[in-house]
Amino acid sequence: MTGSMDLPTKGGFNFDLCKRNANLEMKGLKLPGFLKTGTTIVGLVFQDGVVLGADTRATEGPIVADKNCEKIHFMAPNIYCCGAGTAADTEAVTDMVSSQLQLHRYATGRESRVVTALTLLKSHLFKYQGHVSAALVLGGVDCTGPHLHTVYPHGSTDTLPFATMGSGSLAAMSVFESQYKEGLTREEGIQLVTAAIRGGIFNDLGSGSNVDVCVITKGKTEYLRNHELPNPRTYVSSKGYSFTKGQTEVLYTKITLLKQKVEVTEGGDAMEE
Amino acid sequence: MGDSQYSFSLTTFSPSGKLVQIEHALTAVGSGQTSLGIKASNGVVIATEKKLPSILVDETSVQKIQALTPNIGVVYSGMGPDFRVLVRKSRKQAQQYYRLYKEHIPVTQLVRETAAVMQEFTQSGGVRPFGVSLLIAGYDDNGPQLYQVDPSGSYFSWKASAMGKNVSNAKTFLEKRYTEDMELDDAIHTAILTLKEGYEGQISSNNIEIGVIRSDREFRVLSPAEIKDFLEEVE
Numbered sequence: 001m002t003g004s005m006d007l008p009t010k011g012g013f014n015f016d017l018c019k020r021n022a023n024l025e026m027k028g029l030k031l032p033g034f035l036k037t038g039t040t041i042v043g044l045v046f047q048d049g050v051v052l053g054a055d056t057r058a059t060e061g062p063i064v065a066d067k068n069c070e071k072i073h074f075m076a077p078n079i080y081c082c083g084a085g086t087a088a089d090t091e092a093v094t095d096m097v098s099s100q101l102q103l104h105r106y107a108t109g110r111e112s113r114v115v116t117a118l119t120l121l122k123s124h125l126f127k128y129q130g131h132v133s134a135a136l137v138l139g140g141v142d143c144t145g146p147h148l149h150t151v152y153p154h155g156s157t158d159t160l161p162f163a164t165m166g167s168g169s170l171a172a173m174s175v176f177e178s179q180y181k182e183g184l185t186r187e188e189g190i191q192l193v194t195a196a197i198r199g200g201i202f203n204d205l206g207s208g209s210n211v212d213v214c215v216i217t218k219g220k221t222e223y224l225r226n227h228e229l230p231n232p233r234t235y236v237s238s239k240g241y242s243f244t245k246g247q248t249e250v251l252y253t254k255i256t257l258l259k260q261k262v263e264v265t266e267g268g269d270a271m272e273e
Numbered sequence: 274m275g276d277s278q279y280s281f282s283l284t285t286f287s288p289s290g291k292l293v294q295i296e297h298a299l300t301a302v303g304s305g306q307t308s309l310g311i312k313a314s315n316g317v318v319i320a321t322e323k324k325l326p327s328i329l330v331d332e333t334s335v336q337k338i339q340a341l342t343p344n345i346g347v348v349y350s351g352m353g354p355d356f357r358v359l360v361r362k363s364r365k366q367a368q369q370y371y372r373l374y375k376e377h378i379p380v381t382q383l384v385r386e387t388a389a390v391m392q393e394f395t396q397s398g399g400v401r402p403f404g405v406s407l408l409i410a411g412y413d414d415n416g417p418q419l420y421q422v423d424p425s426g427s428y429f430s431w432k433a434s435a436m437g438k439n440v441s442n443a444k445t446f447l448e449k450r451y452t453e454d455m456e457l458d459d460a461i462h463t464a465i466l467t468l469k470e471g472y473e474g475q476i477s478s479n480n481i482e483i484g485v486i487r488s489d490r491e492f493r494v495l496s497p498a499e500i501k502d503f504l505e506e507v508e
Contacts, residue, residue, distance in 0.1 A: 095372060096372070099368045099371065099372050102368060103364055103365060103368055106339075106340065106364050107361075
């Protein structure tokens with residue numbers, strides 16, 4: 001009888017290459033890294049305009065750097081933009097386009113249009129060939145109606161009735177795909193957006209903390225900062241925490257006297273005014 | 274006159290110590306339509322005549338008073354196209370300031386930067402000075418402010434000032450009428466009366482322009498209907 005014994009295929013992860021990888025790493029090979037964007041941002045179009053939503057966690061690798069950051073950026077009084085990716089890139093690119101839109105408003109004497117912001121963003125990002133790591137959800141209402149777009153770091157865009165971006169986008173999109181319909185009211189729109197962001201907050205490690213919402217309609221924009229706080233600190237001792245002496249074991253004491261560097265002499269002349 | 278040999282080159286001083294091109298620029302300003310500004314205790318008003326070359330010109334397409342930032346506005350006397358260029362540059366400078374400091378540019382800083390641009394054009398090769406004087410009106414943390422900037426690049430802060438054709442009469446009128454604690458609505462009436470003094474023909478809401486900034490710090494150009502109301506109050 002020739003041939004090896006055929007083991008029944010087991011499901012799950014195949015660990016065969018792990019020993020090889022470990023050996024390679026020991027020899028000095030750097031394993032490829034992975035880039036986590038760590039955000040859930042969403043937008044949807046409802047009957048009177050658009051609703052944008054975002055979580056508020058900013059991460060630096062596995063550490064939460066900011067528990068309550070602002071991911072919904074101002075572009076124009078009638079246009080806001082959610083940003084995922086490198087925080088510095090999203091801030092800088094939205095500030096730059098916001099500034100250009102203001103100059104354009106002065107030159108034309110008109111309210112800014114969403115497609116103007118879209119074109120300015122996509123041309124900038126394409127020029128930098130994806131090195132500006134900004135994935136954006138751009139929404140607003142102008143004289144031609146409500147608009148919602150997604151912008152990818154390489155400069156491509158989509159125009160959609162509902163959109164999600166970031167590491168929590170799949171969790172949020174599942175909520176949208178099951179519950180979105182045309183002609184939502186303002187309350188329904190806000191509820192759906194907060195449900196989608198909550199999906200990202202609880203199911204994605206890169207997203208968390210609170211829900212920010214922005215509702216844009218013709219002539220009015222409401223920025224609902226921290227609209228929902230589903231992660232409050234549950235217990236803080238009102239008495240505070242006291243640590244009496246002797247609770248910590250002292251292993252070793254060393255006292256170093258610092259040399260006196262300042263000489264104080266009495267008297268002398270006062271400084272002139 | 275010895276000066277005339279030096280009058281064509283901008284970058285050469287005349288024996289009397291003047292840059293004759295700048296003098297000529299000021300003459301261009303002096304033959305422009307009258308404009309004026311008054312600083313009140315709670316705001317600033319700037320105004321100008323809007324005489325169009327023919328009745329066939331669509332007056333809604335002409336706007337002489339422009340906003341530079343939400344809280345700073347400007348009016349001019351002299352050459353319109355030169356004004357447009359300066360407005361564009363100033364707006365860009367205000368935006369650059371905002372991008373860097375995340376704060377709206379103070380009035381004095383914007384005036385300084387605009388004046389610096391105008392001075393550049395008096396000391397470079399191949400360019401000529403701007404043929405406009407500007408009246409910049411703004412309201413920031415230092416309160417209401419009014420500045421005049423000349424083609425040479427020098428600027429002054431004024432309580433009330435006028436420029437253009439009727440400058441001497443207008444300034445005399447303003448000197449008589451100005452009071453330290455004047456309120457903005459009073460100042461608007463005074464501005465209209467001053468314009469009326471030198472106006473050839475009948476003043477109306479379509480041939481003057483008025484820009485106002487109050488303590489709400491929002492610069493606005495008044496609509497013809499609002500100007501009409503003020504005109505009626507003055508009558």
